[in-house]
Amino acid sequence: MMNSLQTLHMSHDCSSIDPLYGFKLDKRRRFTFRAEVPKISSCLVSDKQQKAKAGSAKPLSRASEKVIEIERNVFVGTYARAPVVLKSGKGCKVYDVDGKEYLDMTAGIAVNSLGHSDPDWINAVIEQANTLTHVSNVYHSLPQVTLGKRLVECSFADRIFFTNSGTEANEAAIKFSRKFQRHSHPEENFPATEFIAFSNSFHGRTLGALALTSKEQYRLPFEPVMPGVTFVEYGNIKEALKAIQSGKTAAVFVEPIQGEGGIFSATKDFLQLLRTACDDSGALLVFDEVQCGLGRTGHLWAHEAFDVTPDIMTLAKPLAGGLPIGVVLTTERVAAAISSGDHGSTFAGSPLVCHAALAVLDKIQNPDFLASVSRKGLYLKELLLKKLGENPHVKEVRGFGLIVGIELDVQASPLVDACRDAGLLVLTAGKGNVVRLVPPLIISEQELEYAVEVLSACLPSLDGNSNTSS
Numbered sequence: 001m002m003n004s005l006q007t008l009h010m011s012h013d014c015s016s017i018d019p020l021y022g023f024k025l026d027k028r029r030r031f032t033f034r035a036e037v038p039k040i041s042s043c044l045v046s047d048k049q050q051k052a053k054a055g056s057a058k059p060l061s062r063a064s065e066k067v068i069e070i071e072r073n074v075f076v077g078t079y080a081r082a083p084v085v086l087k088s089g090k091g092c093k094v095y096d097v098d099g100k101e102y103l104d105m106t107a108g109i110a111v112n113s114l115g116h117s118d119p120d121w122i123n124a125v126i127e128q129a130n131t132l133t134h135v136s137n138v139y140h141s142l143p144q145v146t147l148g149k150r151l152v153e154c155s156f157a158d159r160i161f162f163t164n165s166g167t168e169a170n171e172a173a174i175k176f177s178r179k180f181q182r183h184s185h186p187e188e189n190f191p192a193t194e195f196i197a198f199s200n201s202f203h204g205r206t207l208g209a210l211a212l213t214s215k216e217q218y219r220l221p222f223e224p225v226m227p228g229v230t231f232v233e234y235g236n237i238k239e240a241l242k243a244i245q246s247g248k249t250a251a252v253f254v255e256p257i258q259g260e261g262g263i264f265s266a267t268k269d270f271l272q273l274l275r276t277a278c279d280d281s282g283a284l285l286v287f288d289e290v291q292c293g294l295g296r297t298g299h300l301w302a303h304e305a306f307d308v309t310p311d312i313m314t315l316a317k318p319l320a321g322g323l324p325i326g327v328v329l330t331t332e333r334v335a336a337a338i339s340s341g342d343h344g345s346t347f348a349g350s351p352l353v354c355h356a357a358l359a360v361l362d363k364i365q366n367p368d369f370l371a372s373v374s375r376k377g378l379y380l381k382e383l384l385l386k387k388l389g390e391n392p393h394v395k396e397v398r399g400f401g402l403i404v405g406i407e408l409d410v411q412a413s414p415l416v417d418a419c420r421d422a423g424l425l426v427l428t429a430g431k432g433n434v435v436r437l438v439p440p441l442i443i444s445e446q447e448l449e450y451a452v453e454v455l456s457a458c459l460p461s462l463d464g465n466s467n468t469s470s
C-alpha cells in the first residue's frame with residue numbers, strides 16, 4: 001500500500017504510477033506523489049490575463065494582420081484570441097495563413113480527438129452531406145437512431161437526448177433534473193429545485209449552466225442567473241454532505257476531472273460519497289464529461305476509473321470530430337419524467353453530425369485505441385517531469401490520460417506565447433497559472449517528445465515574470 005504522500009525521485013519510471021494522481025514538488029524540490037485531494041480555489045483566465053496574452057511578442061504578417069483587423073472592426077469582442085490565423089490542419093499539425101506549422105496540443109479545446117482531416121471522418125461527412133444533412137427533430141433519421149443506440153449500449157444509460165453543445169447538454173440536464181423531482185413528488189407543492197456545484201467548475205455560458213459555473217467574473221455581469229445554486233469546495237466530502245439536502249437539492253453537478261478549472265481530478269471516495277448522498281436525499285448525480293469524456297482519460301468515460309455511476313452524464317466536445325454536438329445520457333427512471341414537448345432543438349442530432357460522430361466513436365471505442373491514450377498520457381507526464389521538473393516555476397504536473405496540467409508559480413501566458421512563436425499550441429487553465437495539454441488522442445510519442453522539448457526550451461520566458469499566482 002502506498003503512503004498518501006510518497007516521494008518519487010525524478011528518475012522514477014512513471015509507468016508504475018496510477019495516472020489518476022498528481023505529482024507535486026516538495027520543499028526540497030523533489031517530485032512527490034500525492035493521493036489526497038488538492039486544495040483549490042477559484043478558476044479560469046481573467047480578462048486582464050487574456051488581454052496581456054493577446055499582445056504577443058512577434059510581429060504579425062500582413063495576411064494575418066488583415067484578417068485580425070476585419071475581425072476587430074465587426075465582431076462582438078467576446079474572445080481575446082491568440083494572434084494566429086489558422087488555415088488548414090492535418091493530423092496533429094495546423095498551418096497558419098503564412099504556411100507556418102504548429103503542433104496542436106489544444107485539439108480545439110479537447111475537441112479534435114482524431115486530429116485534423118481524419119480520412120474516415122472526412123468520408124463520413126462527405127457521404128452524409130451527399131445523402132441528407134438536416135431534417136429537424138420533426139422526423140426520425142437513421143444516423144441519429146444508430147448513434148443514440150450505440151451510445152446507450154456503451155454507457156450506463158438507458159436513454160439519450162441530443163443537443164448542439166456542452167452548455168446545451170447541461171441546460172437539458174438541469175431541466176430534466178427539475179422535471180424528475182416534480183414527477184417523483186407529485187404531492188409536493190414545492191419539489192426540490194436547487195443544485196450543488198463545485199469550486200473551479202465550468203459547465204457552460206448559458207444562464208442555467210453559467211449559474212453552475214464557479215467563476216464569479218463570468219456570472220456577475222449577467223445576474224440574475226438561475227437561482228438556487230450552492231457551491232462547495234471540490235473534493236470536500238464533509239461540506240458536500242452538508243449541502244445536499246432532501247426535498248431541496250434537485251441535482252449535484254460535478255466534473256470527474258475538471259478541465260477549465262485547472263486539471264483537477266476527483267477521488268473515488270469523493271464521487272462515491274456524492275453517489276450515496278444523492279441516493280439518500282433523492283437528488284440526481286450529474287457527471288459533466290463534456291471535456292474529460294469519450295476516451296480522453298484512456299477510459300471511454302472518465303467516471304469508469306472511479307467505479308461510480310451517475311444518473312445523468314453530459315458529453316459534447318470530441319463526439320462529432322469538430323462538428324457541433326452535445327448529448328445527455330440518462331436512466332429509464334429519469335427519462336420517465338420527461339414528456340413530449342418538455343425540451344427540444346431544431347439542429348440537434350442532425351444526420352450529418354451523427355454520421356460523423358459514428359466515425360469518431362468507431363475509433364475511440366476500440367480498446368487498443370483507449371490503451372494507447374493511457375500509455376501516451378503516462379509517457380507525457382514522465383517526459384514533463386524529466387524535462388521541466390527541475391524548473392523552479394513548475395509546481396506540479398498532473399492529469400489523467402491526455403488531459404494534463406502543468407501548474408506554475410506564475411501566470412502561464414508568457415510560456416504559452418513563447419511556445420506559439422516556436423510552433424507549439426498549448427492552452428491555459430485554472431487561474432491562468434496552469435498550462436493545459438489536451439492534444440488530439442492520435443498524437444504520436446515523437447510528437448509528445450517534440451512538444452515537451454519546445455515547452456522546456458521556452459521555460460525561460462517565465463523568468464522575470466513578476467505576475468505570481470496565488
Ligand SMILES: Cc1ncc(COP(=O)(O)O)c(C=O)c1O
Nearest residue numbers: 165166167202203204259290291
Ligand atoms: C466541463 C465542461 N462543461 C461544459 C462546457 C461547455 O461546452 P460548450 O463550450 O460546448 O458549450 C465546457 C467547455 O469548455 C466544459 O469544459
